[in-house]
Amino acid sequence: MKGRVHAIVAEFPSAYALYRAAEQVRDKGFRRWDCYSPFPIHHMDDAMGLKKSPIGYVVFLGGLLGAVSAVALQGIPSWLLYPLIVHGKPTNLFTLPAFFPIIFELTVLFSAITTIGCLLVFNQLPRWNHPIFNWDGFRRVTDDAFFLAIEATDPQFSETRTATLLSEIGGTNLTVVREED
């Protein structure tokens, strides 16, 4: 591998070991680093010092938009454009309960689509490639391997001292991953 250093990656033997290592890297004050695992590890966010994902707040807005769209979609034709009298029943605001099912369904639909949108935007996905895939050994991350990578853009990064730190906290198989040139 040639090119600029992207990150130093260390392998850990288990979810437990990775969790302990993450706590120590967090306490050292690193900022641009990440843990990689085949499945979400319980409480790893705490070990990495990450806050709760803010997706929920955006989804609330998406849901609200869904509800408002449903009121508009039904209200504008039924109350304004062409009030449709069926079985002699009035079409006014007091008939709102009959419009509830569609309001509910569109709220759910818009919220779900917003959730997926947020998931992609917040994770900066989809993307075809990522420098970390330049290391062939990394592909075991989706099978049974646990990695911790400290990226070169971190202010505290130093090729030698970061590598020493990672091996001190139990990392093996240390690899310098470079960006493609």
Place this chain on the structure above:
Amino acid sequence: MSNEPTPPPAGFRPGELSLAREALVLNNRSFSWVTEKVCGIVEGPAPKWWYVATAASALLALVCFTLIGYLISTGVGVWGLNSPVGWAWDITNFVFWIGIGHAGTLISAILFLTRQRWRTSINRAAEAMTIFAVICAGIFPGIHVGRIWMVWFLAPVPNSNAIWPNFRSPLLWDIFAVSTYFTVSLLFWYTGMVPDLATLRDRATNLWKKRIYGFFALGWRGANRQWRHYEMAYLILAALSTPLVLSVHSIVSFDFATSVIPGWHTTIFPPYFVAGAIFGGFAMVLTLMIPARAIFKMHDLITPRHIDVMCKILLLTGTIVGYAYLMELFVAFYSGNEFERWAFLRNRVADPFIFGPMFGVEPAPYWWAYWAMMLCNVISPQFFWSRKMRNRVIGVWIICMFINCGMWFERFVIIVTSLHRDFLPSSWGMFHPTWVDMWTFIGTFGLFMFLFLLFIKFLPMIAMAEIKGVMPQGDPHHPSADEAEAVHLQEYRG
């Protein structure tokens, strides 16, 4: 220090180990065993039976589509519909299939929110089943008037006279409910599959497989900064799907309950339909998973405990359904309404042997359908009170087949027996299905099986990432002895 054992978890008292719950994955399998097992099915050559089964189900699906073409080119007269019975097998099949779809979302959403971790080994296949069942269901409303070119009347757009559809009609609510349900189920299924598609991408040996799985894996890296948003998104989707799944069959039941037809005009319908849908859906999950488990030797992933728990859900929902049947009869009696009483006693319950003579009435024309439904849906799940029955896989499968039939009969009973005798005896009639009715329905099973067979061949049938998370070594707080020792050694050195 290095030889010190790991401290036991809080609240642990020695001698209580036997009370620990049965493991979700048997025989202490490793993470890579799970990957190998699940991906092996996708990566290995397809077995011979798979080609035979796929070809046969594709043929049946073709029969379904040919008959739809025949229906559309000729008219609804090719079905057995007649003047009192304007809805028959078409809507029966619609409700039947949409009901089956409910188990997938129940397993993926409600059991997720209630922290039922055993769901992980069956949720992927159940969600796939949901999507395929909703596809089969969606066919019928589209074709049931036989004029496919009018299908845009279903959409919330004004027609050529600038009249909008009636937004207060349950039939329009149904369009929104079913299409939202399909979209959200699809998103939920796909989101859950992204990490597993990444596994397939990373294991792919052939360039095109790598590209295709890579495309759908979206560049997933398994980074915790990704998992953080992923888990939140999954939780939100589960929280959205839970009321959604309950709303869909409630709205389907409004199609009937808001009408004035005796036998349909019933306030108990929404909960009764939802319980029935979950009941029928779980039966279909077991119908598919029991053979799949045997064929792919997944006994360590889908354990007897999974089957046992699903049988208990069948018992619970089957009993709720039974209660609803009896409550319908009671309310028909208690209402004092002679039309309601007629619809239940003289159109459904009165058989020629016991209840007809007991009440001194003519046997009901559809008594056999009503009692087939009672036998299959209320009596047959009662066998699951016995642990022995729940552990006998073939017995469970047979009972599930009874339930599958029973749930179809339930919808047939509700729809056809309520319609076939109108308020005036001059407009009474019987419904007789034609060969087109029958083969269209049989054909949808072909479509369903065809899609399911493609799914098990090309996509990971079991949610690997989720299974790994519930295995004991996936828990970051309970290290195995070796790992604890390594970490202690590290601390000692440092």
